[in-house]
Amino acid sequence: MITNDGLKQGDKIPSERELTERLKVGRSSVREALRSLELLGLIETRRGEGTFLGDFKNNQLIKLLGMFILEDPNVKNDITKTKKLLEKDIIRNICLLTDNEQLQALRKNENEDSDILFDRIMDLESNRLLYRIWDVLKSYSAEIMDDYAQLDHNSVISFLDALIEGDSEKAIAIYERKDSSRNLI
Known part of the structure; x- marks a missing residue:
């Protein structure tokens, strides 16, 4: 999805709702995956703005x-x-x-x-x-x-x-x- 959408570090990723539809999974699964990715430093959530791709070089x-x-x-x-x-x-x-x-x-x-x-x-x-x-x-x-x-x-x-x-x-x-x-x- 990241490659297909041409997303780069700092770009906004699709919303939970859109990810649920595109991946054909439940919303709770998407939330859990996003939480895990955030803990690893691969994404960053900004209140009121959305979720953005992080710097993969700094992930854990x-x-x-x-x-x-x-x-x-x-x-x-x-x-x-x-x-x-x-x-x-x-x-x-x-x-x-x-x-x-x-x-x-x-x-x-x-x-x-x-x-x-x-x-x-x-x-x-x-x-x-x-x-x-x-x-x-x-x-x-x-x-x-x-x-x-x-x-x-x-x-x-x-x-x-x-x-x-x-x-x-x-x-x-x-x-x-x-x-x-x-x-x-």
Whole structure:
């Protein structure tokens, strides 16, 4: 419906009555669905004005899904493996960047804490959904991990240089050396 009607962020969505007719469902079902979408931040209700499409980038769906993930007793291993896969994909994607100006700027901050630097590198991922999933997994892994190793200063420099050169194999090899000493960056 959003695509068919050409609706964009900030546009008014059809009324409850119209949604009921178009979707051929009861009004209570439409109200419940709208309440759920509002809780997730996908829509915004303005008194006297109507209901509008929200900014999907700010929705809470990823965090909500994460809460369910944490209920599984095997979650520690799953989170670690998934986070590692995402980090490798993000590293590969960043190595494909044709404009490495942002990486060059990070290279100037090479003495920064490696966790902060790695977060800044991950933030260069253009796929915002991939980045948000990684960010949630990072938060959860910080809660469940007792300790983890960091890259030493020389490895941070080598890692940044590999990213700037677009050498994903070298960057991932440095990343995995760090990983083998304990956990992820």
